[in-house]
Amino acid sequence: AQTVTQSQPEMSVQEAETVTLSCTYDTSESDYYLFWYKQPPSRQMILVIRQEAYKQQNATENRFSVNFQKAAKSFSLKISDSQLGDAAMYFCAYRSGRVYSGGSNYKLTFGKGTLLTVNP
């Protein structure tokens, strides 16, 4: 079974600074996807960024980027120019590349989360 570990229960960053959130995972599969989700106090789960395991290039979405180290099974999230609105719980998640019969597979395994505080 796959596991996802987030070793930092809480992190804080000054506004406009950069912060990196850590995530490691364990799997025997070669085809999979990794995600970072943001959960603000409203509880809405918001997809921040996605990485396909077969892609060597690290994914980037505006101020958010990842450092994907496949051999080390590490998938960290870097937030640049932090803003007050970035304050939230961040979850790392794993999805197998295996597809169920009938198509689709969005069964996610989540880490326990990192609570990010942004200080003005």
Add this chain to the structure above:
Amino acid sequence: NAGVMQNPRHLVRRRGQEARLRCSPMKGHSHVYWYRQLPEEGLKFMVYLQKENIIDESGMPKERFSAEFPKEGPSILRIQQVVRGDSAAYFCASSPPSSMATEAFFGQGTRLTVV
């Protein structure tokens, strides 16, 4: 295009009562996933349904919990004889019927409190 709709947002039940949580997927989505988030925890997969079919229920507790996604209407997660340990936020996500789907969309969750 409305997002994934869950209702109610908040549900209070006394121990022993039944809880029914509803999830209407996004238009065009026929795949629904239910997750549970206990306090201070990440989301944990419970069940994956397609219309009229349970595809994967490996995360469902063996007793008291059931889920359905009928041909018409929302998906329902049903918890019978609730206990205090069932208190949690329950999330539903939906995706289109494609192996190439790159994202599932989450609802805002139902917070169940058992008193």
